[in-house]
Amino acid sequence: MADERNNIVLIGMPGAGKSTIGVLLAKQLAKNFVDTDVIIQSVEGRTLQHIVDHEGHLALRAIEERELTQLSLSNHIIATGGSAAYSERAMAALRRNGVIVYLKVGYPTLARRVTNLGSRGIAKAAHQTLADVFAERIPLYEQHADIVIDCDSLNQEQIVESICTALGNHPHRQ
Numbered sequence: 001m002a003d004e005r006n007n008i009v010l011i012g013m014p015g016a017g018k019s020t021i022g023v024l025l026a027k028q029l030a031k032n033f034v035d036t037d038v039i040i041q042s043v044e045g046r047t048l049q050h051i052v053d054h055e056g057h058l059a060l061r062a063i064e065e066r067e068l069t070q071l072s073l074s075n076h077i078i079a080t081g082g083s084a085a086y087s088e089r090a091m092a093a094l095r096r097n098g099v100i101v102y103l104k105v106g107y108p109t110l111a112r113r114v115t116n117l118g119s120r121g122i123a124k125a126a127h128q129t130l131a132d133v134f135a136e137r138i139p140l141y142e143q144h145a146d147i148v149i150d151c152d153s154l155n156q157e158q159i160v161e162s163i164c165t166a167l168g169n170h171p172h173r174q
């Protein structure tokens, strides 16, 4: 049976480029775009960092899981937050109508980009470093990905092009 999933779901570490690439990809493919961080903040009426500070990182993950499993979207590019991959339920829901694309970026690049670890709203325990989070999550992103894009040496336009090429070779219908 043909694979007719028509959303494209971007996953990967904070700083990988999901939000930035997502909107460019939406323009390229004439699809809609949502950033699930923006949905969460809008529903909650507060920032992600506020949720982490007042209720803890596990509360943010629970809210994220709730919002991701409730999404009902068609023909969208969906930029997720870096912590989406912790939830099997959320990833299964996203996969129902979406091809999962992992924007893979190495640790040195991420360390250069993510300089505001304490204020960016990352869903991690207070003692965890970026390196700890990286080590914990890489297997999850690899596990959930339908397509992996190696982004390290590519600019944004090249990443969009690589995703489009990979989607063209993937057995789903856009």
Ligand SMILES: Nc1ncnc2c1ncn2[C@@H]1O[C@H](COP(=O)(O)OP(=O)(O)O)[C@@H](O)[C@H]1O
Pocket: 012, 013, 014, 015, 016, 017, 018, 019, 020, 021, 079, 113, 151, 154, 155, 156, 159
């Ligand atoms: N291919 C790229 N090359 C260089 N910088 C990039 C690239 N993609 C994204 N960035 C930059 O990295 C930062 C994080 O991007 P963002 O889209 O917010 O990532 P995410 O949503 O995955 O956390 C932004 O400053 C963005 O401009």
Ligand SMILES: O=C(O)C1=C[C@@H](OP(=O)(O)O)[C@@H](O)[C@H](O)C1
Pocket: 012, 013, 014, 015, 018, 019, 037, 048, 049, 080, 081, 082, 083, 120, 121, 122, 123, 124
């Ligand atoms: O990696 C994380 O734990 C998170 C990353 C953020 O999004 P980006 O991945 O877009 O930075 C945001 O979803 C949330 O604060 C949790």
Ligand SMILES: [Mg+2]
Pocket: 018, 019, 020, 035, 037, 079, 080, 081
């Ligand atoms: Mg983002």
